[in-house]
Each structure stands twice: as structure tokens, then as C-alpha cells.
Amino acid sequence: MRVAVVAEQGEGGWLAEMPANGPGHGVFVRCDDLAEAVAERERSGDIRWVWPDTREVYPCLLRAGVRVARCHDVALVEGLLLSREGRGSDLASLAGAWARMRGTAAPPAVAAAAVTATGQQSLFDPPDPLFPDPRAALTALVSVHADQVRRIAADEHPQRFGLLAAAESAGALAAAEMAFHGLPWREDIHDAILTGLLGPRPVPGLRPARLAALAEAIREAFGGRAVNPDSPAQLLRALAADGVRLPSTRSHVLRGADHPAVPLLLDYKELARLHAAHGWSWLEEWVTAGRFRPEYVVGGVVSGRWATHGGGALQIPRVLRRAVVADPGWVLVVADAAQLEPRVLAALAGDRALAAAAGTGDLYESLASAFGGDRAKAKLALLSAMYGGAGGDAGQLLAVLRRRFPLAAGYVEAAARAGEEGRVVRSRLGRTCPPPSQAWRGITAQADDPESGDDRAGRWLRARGRFTRNFVVQASAADWALVLIAELRRRLADGEHGPQLVFFQHDEVIVHCPLEAADGLAQVVAEVAQEAGRLVFGPTAVRFPVTTSLVACYADAA
DNA sequence: AATGTTGGCGCG
């Protein structure tokens, strides 16, 4: 049973029952307290809630203490469908889909941005301004949903695409719940780390003591010349004045240079970045009451990986993981998929030799024999195949890979070819990469003139080849991870006092869990990982091992 | 003064 939901301004809303697989709907029912109505229905049975946008509705439900098992997020599903149909995602909203169905003008992109801009929202945001009243929005919702169900069924692999739509929607639920629970974050520990590395917190605008001292030492190393170490241009000029000419001030470039300022600069850059990106201002802005609450953007990356908006949740520096500590009586269950992308490639390509290697704990180790017993070479060969690398030994190793694992090599090379030819490629579950831009078509349309030595068209061609080559693997890995999150969420007991998903980063998940409920959770994660493999890839010899640690502190995870 | 771009680096 599916139930369409539209929230009113205030606490009320409208509901309509719908069949899962076709058009039509029951009577429109108004309720004064939408959260209560949803909770009651949720208890009564197996419902998939159909709503315009999880980000607008679900946080309000969570605040009211209501958790739902399943939903169909019309905005996210529309995004998946539009990219499959080769269209931009600017119509990926209920209003946009409704306008497209009726052939009317596209609405301005609004709702979601408005929520983040103000940072606050009323209990329920008004439905999209395109709709004069909630009944009109509900009418649109029911129609757009039926249209989406039809388009999913029309996919070349409707089962897989249906799973993708369900998993993307479940991801939206998980993301909202993670933001609601928050990642446990000890402000005192964070502050102690900063103070230990940088010195006491300075008045805003000034450098902390340690950075100030380094800046002064750098000035002296340049013979007293005033240099702002934050300015790459000034650094390059100062180095050149001392006879050291560098193409950039990147760390690895600096490391190879011979100048007394180099070690100081390397220290300065590392600490300055910590201060700027995750210093005291970050702590003040993003951590409240012992919780870091990033704003996840489900499907925010073309490959289906999540992005975040604000807080940089997917770039938490390793040194700060010390500050992520479970509450007293609770534990962090940190689960990390091992060597996910090469395993995904093995499953995608149906390469039996590679799948056999991926049926073990350490994929690279079991591949080593094919590369003269050298694990590092096996790893480099796989990474080069997936990323399109060609430097160093990569060419030779790729030749070995091609000979020993022709299906796997052929899979990524076909994807690269498709990209270079301007075609699109899809993940295992059917997420579609964007088509090339007009600029790309223009530049690659005319072949390079070999006389001029200008290789612009070739470079753009190869760049898109690398993108599509990587897309099929990265996006299919994201399919797997999304299904994992959806399955894991389903298996965890809900509620305030049970295990809570609190963090998700591409191939890694953290569950904050009461000690007494942690027993067997590692086993659950392992089972869910295999289940995700089966759901996404069907029967396969490939294993998806997960390294799971039960720790008080994130920094102590394996 | 406000907005956009670049260089650099954090994470997977």
C-alpha cells in the first residue's frame, strides 16, 4: 500500500491511498495533525509513503517522534529518471515534474534552497508555491507518482531501477535520521587537539601562536622578505628570488625543493588548513550539545555518492577522529567495506578469475601471483584500470591485467570508449551519467591538427573517457553502499534508545549503539553486506567483506 | 562591497 502525503503550513496535511503499480487513488483525507496521522498509519501496516521531498517532510516527523520504514521520494526519483532520459536535473522536484507532464513552464528552483538559506523552517514548510493549495499539490503528487512508476517499469532493467529508486528514497530517510541523531562529538577533546597543535585559541582574525611562529620563521628563511605563506603566488615569487623555480606550491612539489623554508612551509600548510577548515569557528558553527549534524545531500554526486552541504562532513581529518566518542554506556560500531571498488568491478564484469580473487579477504593479495607475487603491483594495476591512470608502470601492468582478466579490463575499457564517443554509461542499478556538454561536443568535433602540437580535443576526449570509465565502478559501488545503508537501517531497531545510524561516508558507516545492543551487530553488518551484493549484482562469487570495529572512539577503529 | 575563480588539500 502506498499513501501520498502533502503537508500544510502548520501541523495539518492531506493523505491519499494509492495502488503501488498504477494510476488512480483513494479519497483525499485531511488531518489536523499530520505527524500523528502518519504514526498511526505506520503502525497499522506495510506502507510506502509517497511525498514530494523527504528533506521537507521527514525532519518534522522525526522531531515529532515519528519514524517511517519506507518512502518514495518524488524529487529524488525524478532526478534519477531525468538523467536516464538524458535531461538536466533542474526539473527534479514535484513542481518541475508536474510542469513537464503538463507541458507548462518550469517553475523556478525554490523549496529546498529556501530551507537551507534560513537554516530554520516552520514545523511544516508550505508546499511548493506553484500549487495554490494542498489539494492541488496532492493531485500533482498522485499523477507524478503514477508517471514515475510507469517510467521505472519501462526501463531496460525495471527490477534494478526500481531497487535504485527505493534505495535512493531509503537513503533520504537515513540521511534525515543521521542529521537528527548527529555524530557524537566531544568539543573539549576537539579544543584540546587544536590547542595542542596550534596553541590557545586566538582572537578571531589573528593567527594562533604556532602559526604565527611558523610564519615568522618562514619570513626569516626568506632572508627577512615579507611573505604571506597563505599566498601561493607570493611563495612562488619568493622562492624564485632565491633561485628555486617551482610549477606550484603543492606539498609534494615543495617536498622536492631545496630551500630552508620548505620544512617550515609544509608544517605551516598542514596546520593552517586544520585551523581554517576544522578550527574553533567550525566547532562553534557545527557542533552543538555534543553532536555534529551535517546536512547530507543524497544523490548529490553524479555517481550517486552523497555530498554534504556545510560542515564538510565527508572530509573530517583523521586527527580529529579522536573527538568522535560514544556516549557513556554506548559504543561506536564502525564498519568499512574492504577494497569495495575492485570487488564491484569483478562483480560488474562477471570476470570469473577476478571474482575468484574477490571471493577472499584481501583481494590484492590473492591477485599478487598474477603480478609476479607483488601485491603493490596488483593494486596499482586495478586502480589504474578503474581511474584511467597511465603513469609509471601502469601501462605494463594494465597489459598484464588485460591478459589475465580480459572481461574486467574489457568492461572498463568499453565504458571509456563510450565516454570518448560522447555516449552515456550507467551504473549496475541504472544511475546514468550526464551527457557531454555542448562545450565538449564543440571542442571534440574538430580533430586536432597534428602540425600545431595542440592536443586539446584529444585531452578532452580522454578526460571524458576517464570519467565514464570511473563512473561505472564508482556509481555501482555507490549503488551497493546505498542498498547496504537501506538494509542496515531496516535491520536496526528504531527509536531513541536503540542503535542509531550516525555517519555514512561512501563505503563506511558508523552506528552509535547502546552497549547492551551491540552484541551481534558486527554479524548483522556482515550479513547486510552480502545481502547488498546479492540484491545489486545477483548471484556472484564476489564477497563484500566489511571490517567492523566496536570502539569508544572513532580514532581507534581499524 | 559583492561575487566568481583559482590553487591547494582534506576525505573516499
Add this chain to the structure above:
DNA sequence: AAAGCGCGCCAACATT
């Protein structure tokens, strides 16, 4: 040792 893919965010710098 770095590179090949995907991101977000900062300060500096460029442009309006």
C-alpha cells in the same frame, strides 16, 4: 612516490 576518478571548503586573487 604519485597518479588516474569523485567531491567541499578555505584564503587569495580577479572581476564586476
